[in-house]
Amino acid sequence: MFNGKNLDGWEQLNGKAKYEVKNGEIIGTTVPKEPNSFLATKEQYGDFILELELLVNNEMNSGIQIRSESKPDYQNNRVHGYQVEVDPSARAWSGGIYDEARRGWLYPMDINPKGQKAFRKDAWNKYRIECIGNSIRTWVNGVPTANVVDSMTPSGFIALQVHGIYGDMQPGMQIRWRNIRIQTSNLKPSKMDDIYVVNLVPNDLSKQEQAEGFAMLWDGETTKGWLSAKTRTKFPESGWSIANGELHVQEAKGQESTNGGDIITEKQYKAFEMKFDFKLDEGANSGVKYFVTLAEQTQGSAIGLEYQILDDARHPDAKLGRDGNRTLASLYDLITSKKIPNGQHKIGEWNQGLIRVYPDNRVEHWLNGFKVLEYTRGSEEFKQLVQASKYKDWKNFGMAEKGHILLQDHGNHVAFRSIKIKEL
Structure with missing residues (x-):
């Protein structure tokens, strides 16, 4: 999905956070007085397995949009849809699923205490996201974090979020992504995990x-x-x-x-x-x-x-x-x-x-x-x-x-x- 050299195949939506490519990484940087920013794929994806690595400033929040949309007739092109959370705060909800600009939390990590321990601060974290049919499942560093069954949006773009900053938060905080890869055919779901299932069907x-x-x-x-x-x-x-x-x-x-x-x-x-x-x-x-x-x-x-x-x-x-x-x-x-x-x-x-x-x-x-x-x-x-x-x-x-x-x-x-x- 990312060639390691430039942002071909991607487009920026909503806010004006800074996105750039350095050393084979996509780097997102917070800027003041801007809403959430999204670097979105131009291509739409339905069923897929997505893997990537990320390193985030401990003071910021971010996420990975999947099966998401941006339409003129929905809040003036506001990005909305499933978001896999990146949360280095004490709340520890990384890997949970939030419905951006729509229904709110679908899988808050309170329901999966073991998964809350998977994310590592000040280190690269590997995310795996499987979207196959109505099933949306996530892993952080090999630990199952969310399991949602939902049929609201079967396909959409994938996007990398830089969250808007507010209050005493400082501009210039960064999140880095690398090794972004996707599989769209011959999909085989991972073996069943043992975490709570949120079934919205x-x-x-x-x-x-x-x-x-x-x-x-x-x-x-x-x-x-x-x-x-x-x-x-x-x-x-x-x-x-x-x-x-x-x-x-x-x-x-x-x-x-x-x-x-x-x-x-x-x-x-x-x-x-x-x-x-x-x-x-x-x-x-x-x-x-x-x-x-x-x-x-x-x-x-x-x-x-x-x-x-x-x-x-x-x-x-x-x-x-x-x-x-x-x-x-x-x-x-x-x-x-x-x-x-x-x-x-x-x-x-x-x-x-x-x-x-x-x-x-x-x-x-x-x-x-x-x-x-x-x-x-x-x-x-x-x-x-x-x-x-x-x-x-x-x-x-x-x-x-x-x-x-x-x-x-x-x-x-x-x-x-x-x-x-x-x-x-």
Whole structure:
């Protein structure tokens, strides 16, 4: 892709950072008062394996654009698309995948702690990027760093980014690239890795997810495997609908469990990892509950540990409870979720939730690849939280050995899809 002598086959887009060729390297240098700059290939690439080496100033940020675009009708030719991160900061997200000028983080490296250790400061780092079909995978120095399945953009240019500088950052910082090479035919994907898969294709199980033991908890088409929490014999006849691979809770003016009511899995689960996508209407409220036994007699929703699903800005429940412990992704009425800047997608857009329950009773809530809380069932801290909550009168709340998983009908329109589970 790079002949080592000049920038033939490349063109600069957006910002005016300096790009030059020296000693068989492409050198990018930051300049003041300029937005992100991109040195892009004139050729478009769909499926490929890309390898390159880079050395970056520890005080700057950069990235490698893949399957990217620049169009007059999109933010006045702004470069957008998948970016493989170059991040020498303490955050250590090198190798993660960001959707530049579009959806934001697709694979933040919080979800892959081993991969965070791959990048080396003050040294050349080797990147490998495989784009084959819907699969986008990355490695840094031979360590797997990101695994994304997505179909939004099947092809586009490749570009080398020099990030705009801001605040006290100084101009003149450099990133150097060398040994840039690409393979576009006879592609053979690397063997399966063991890192977390972010799958953005609706109701799809990638080969790696299947190999890891994931199965669809909802098949995307029928009510198979789910029952009414009220009757426990069949799926609700009203209040829920299925359309276009989405499972919808119907609007009922916010009246909790008075329309179709909650739905539960036929099967009960002990330790598990559950992935699910959800989309909220404005002002909507719902939740995913686990370790639901239905032993309690309630007028509204069934009792269980709850991953809260809420429009925090518009629903009054966000201001109730204690210290925000009824906000999005919180353990409802018990533990407040950590709020990550840009970690929540806009109302009306899909978010990805993740609940992990380990065999030793440790539990984690994740939102869009960010861990937002963790706790241990049965610990003294957990017991104290229960005693300070609305659940204090329920004996052994949250401590069932196993239980159903529940999707809540809180009387607001909420959609679910891509519901998957792996038993641990």
